[in-house]
Amino acid sequence: MAADNPTNTTCALELRDLRKSFGKTEIIRGVNLSVASGERVAIIGPNGAGKSTLFNLISGRFAPTSGDVILNGQRINGLAPYEINRKGLSRSFQITNIFPKLSVFENLRCGVLWSMGYKYTFLRFLSNLHDANERAKQLMEMIKLDKKRDTLAMNLTYAEQRALEIGITIAGGANVILLDEPTAGMSKTETTRFIHLIKEVTEGRTLLTVEHDMGVVFGLADKIAVVVYGEVIAYDTPDKVRANQRVQEAYLGSVVADEQGAGH
Amino acid sequence: MNSTTTTTVASSATSHYRFKPWNVGRLIIWTLFAVMLIVAPMLFRSSLALTMLSQIGYLIIICLSYNILLGQGGMLSFGHAVYTGLGSFIAIHAMNMATKGSVHIPLVLIPLVGGLAGAFFAILLGFVTTKKSGTTFAMITLGIGELVASMALMFPEFFGGEGGITTDRVYGKAFFGISFGPAIQVYYLIAAYCFVCTAAMFAFTGTPLGRILNAVRDNPERVEFIGYNTQRVRYFAFIIAGFFAGIGGGLATINFEIITGADSLSVIRSGGYLLFTFLGGATFFFGPIIGAVLLVLASVLLSELSKAWLLYLGLVFLFMVMYAPGGIASLIMMNLRLAKYGKLRQLWSSYLALGGTALVGVMGAACMIEMTYHLQLNAALGPELTFLGATLNAAGFTSWFGAIFVMVTGFGLFELCRRQFLRQWSTIQEEIEHEIKRGEAL
Numbered sequence: 001m002a003a004d005n006p007t008n009t010t011c012a013l014e015l016r017d018l019r020k021s022f023g024k025t026e027i028i029r030g031v032n033l034s035v036a037s038g039e040r041v042a043i044i045g046p047n048g049a050g051k052s053t054l055f056n057l058i059s060g061r062f063a064p065t066s067g068d069v070i071l072n073g074q075r076i077n078g079l080a081p082y083e084i085n086r087k088g089l090s091r092s093f094q095i096t097n098i099f100p101k102l103s104v105f106e107n108l109r110c111g112v113l114w115s116m117g118y119k120y121t122f123l124r125f126l127s128n129l130h131d132a133n134e135r136a137k138q139l140m141e142m143i144k145l146d147k148k149r150d151t152l153a154m155n156l157t158y159a160e161q162r163a164l165e166i167g168i169t170i171a172g173g174a175n176v177i178l179l180d181e182p183t184a185g186m187s188k189t190e191t192t193r194f195i196h197l198i199k200e201v202t203e204g205r206t207l208l209t210v211e212h213d214m215g216v217v218f219g220l221a222d223k224i225a226v227v228v229y230g231e232v233i234a235y236d237t238p239d240k241v242r243a244n245q246r247v248q249e250a251y252l253g254s255v256v257a258d259e260q261g262a263g264h
Numbered sequence: 265m266n267s268t269t270t271t272t273v274a275s276s277a278t279s280h281y282r283f284k285p286w287n288v289g290r291l292i293i294w295t296l297f298a299v300m301l302i303v304a305p306m307l308f309r310s311s312l313a314l315t316m317l318s319q320i321g322y323l324i325i326i327c328l329s330y331n332i333l334l335g336q337g338g339m340l341s342f343g344h345a346v347y348t349g350l351g352s353f354i355a356i357h358a359m360n361m362a363t364k365g366s367v368h369i370p371l372v373l374i375p376l377v378g379g380l381a382g383a384f385f386a387i388l389l390g391f392v393t394t395k396k397s398g399t400t401f402a403m404i405t406l407g408i409g410e411l412v413a414s415m416a417l418m419f420p421e422f423f424g425g426e427g428g429i430t431t432d433r434v435y436g437k438a439f440f441g442i443s444f445g446p447a448i449q450v451y452y453l454i455a456a457y458c459f460v461c462t463a464a465m466f467a468f469t470g471t472p473l474g475r476i477l478n479a480v481r482d483n484p485e486r487v488e489f490i491g492y493n494t495q496r497v498r499y500f501a502f503i504i505a506g507f508f509a510g511i512g513g514g515l516a517t518i519n520f521e522i523i524t525g526a527d528s529l530s531v532i533r534s535g536g537y538l539l540f541t542f543l544g545g546a547t548f549f550f551g552p553i554i555g556a557v558l559l560v561l562a563s564v565l566l567s568e569l570s571k572a573w574l575l576y577l578g579l580v581f582l583f584m585v586m587y588a589p590g591g592i593a594s595l596i597m598m599n600l601r602l603a604k605y606g607k608l609r610q611l612w613s614s615y616l617a618l619g620g621t622a623l624v625g626v627m628g629a630a631c632m633i634e635m636t637y638h639l640q641l642n643a644a645l646g647p648e649l650t651f652l653g654a655t656l657n658a659a660g661f662t663s664w665f666g667a668i669f670v671m672v673t674g675f676g677l678f679e680l681c682r683r684q685f686l687r688q689w690s691t692i693q694e695e696i697e698h699e700i701k702r703g704e705a706l
Contacts, residue, residue, distance in 0.1 A: 059489065080488065080493070081488040081489050082487075082488050082489070082490075082491050082492055082493050082494075085488075085489055085490060085491040086491050090489065090490070091489055093486075097483065097485065097486045098483070098486065099478070099479045099482045099483050099486065100482055100483070101478070101481075101482050102475075102478060102479065102482065106475060106478075109475070110475060110476060110479045110487075110490060111490045113472050113475075113476065113490075113491075114490060114491030114492055115491065118472040119472070120472070120473050120476075120492075120496060120497065120500050121471065121472050121473060122468055122471040122472070122473040122474065122500070122504065123471070124471060124472065125467070125470050125471060126470050126471060126472060126474075126475055127470060129472070147704065168486070168490065169489075171490070172490055172491055
């Protein structure tokens, strides 16, 4: 694991005093966070703490009011989402965000095209782009949807759509992946399988995920960042975060107690 | 991803995803299309028919190019006539210059001149329009449409003012006896362009840009996060649509040898392209082809049949938007799907009943419309009119009562049939879904 060996890692994503205000309200209040390459980081915190806003700032959906976002050593704040994506960062969405009228295969192939250099071309046939088709097919097998190749995305079950969402997100080969509540709305068994899937498909990449399910968080993350009212109040390994007094008080205590109570 | 899955992927991949552009079904369809284009003027020999066929030919190109925007890109443009019209004007000036001998462009290349002009103006104006999508896009195209239409009146030197510009398509030396004087030769020029452009636009749907355009239509926000600039995607598609629109405009010029700004650039013309592309069906590639045929049939034949043809057209459009938003193409495809699962036969009687009752209702309504029009427009000719062989008295009680009776009975029965049909339809759809599920499970 990368986290066990911090001396060898480089910084994939770094946030420096990141701030965002909507009107007079400051939602993100000076976040500093550095994520080493290959690390899996879970961002937790109560509702309205600013977790999704943080993702929106990193991925370029919103521009930060001040501060820097540094991706693989390059400043990316203020860039458009597609420019950030081209620099190697990809994200999924809390509310399923796929191409409903395209088939599973087409959804994934769309995710692949830019990174394979096909850009805006209209002088080649998609069906002749063997590398893109091959990659889309691999992705389809990775997210276990190869039996639904030609099913329109809107006709998939919810869990399948979530898997497709992840598939599109990782399709472009970005090295930093942001997953916004990937297991939201799933049953326990689906969640367990899904976490396994996420681990598998993001192997070797840097992963940031927003998650509410503590079982998921402790099963998946190398490090946990606790966000409360727009600030990171703790950022450490799961065990240390669990033991952190401040986190206990602010947020975690009750949840962890519930989780363990349910487990025994 | 571990190594075992990689190897299985590599071994099974080649067999599944091999490209088959010339599969048999597609080859047959394209051959049929070509044969139809070649044979059509031999079947319909009158000069009116030939004019109509020529119009259908270039309108197919125009409606298909419009559908790159509407159906494939989700861009509701109210200004497509700008690109067909400006293509026409540049083409006509090129023809007149060629006649004078200042440039050498053979007539067969004039449509390409129109196409390049269409693309040029799409590059120029599309840069503004495609910045936005949705409602804003529609509003900007409407604005630009009005702008260009009013500009046509401001620059009579270029646009010819009220009278327009005329030309003569017979210039240069005849090539193997082909002077493009006779209408039949022009038809075959149009048919050739129609085939090539249709094939090219179909090919476009299978390219990376074409597919990403669909993605932009469905979910532009997500496209931004897979590396594509949605404005750029819309812009490029807009230019391609402009190019083919210009080709259509150039062919129209050759066909009519006259272009007027008030007609060719008007927003009404743009609305016509929109309306018939929609009627034909924007969700399928071939829908606009049906739309183009309908456009010519309506504007040439229906307008002969009745003065109220625009009213009928409006009603048909209203009906389609409400009950069949996918247009005629989607109706065809839905029934083909039924046929594929062997369910079409069950619906024959329902279709007959629906058609019969609708016809009765429409007849009643049409009698009333015709009588109203007669009273308004032809009052001097007396109250009597003949409609479909029957003599109606527009001022008499019996004719009105009869018409109302027929209409109410027709539509009443139609509604009963429709309810029965809907039940039948949903049962059949469920059966098909069931069969598909079972097929997947196997």
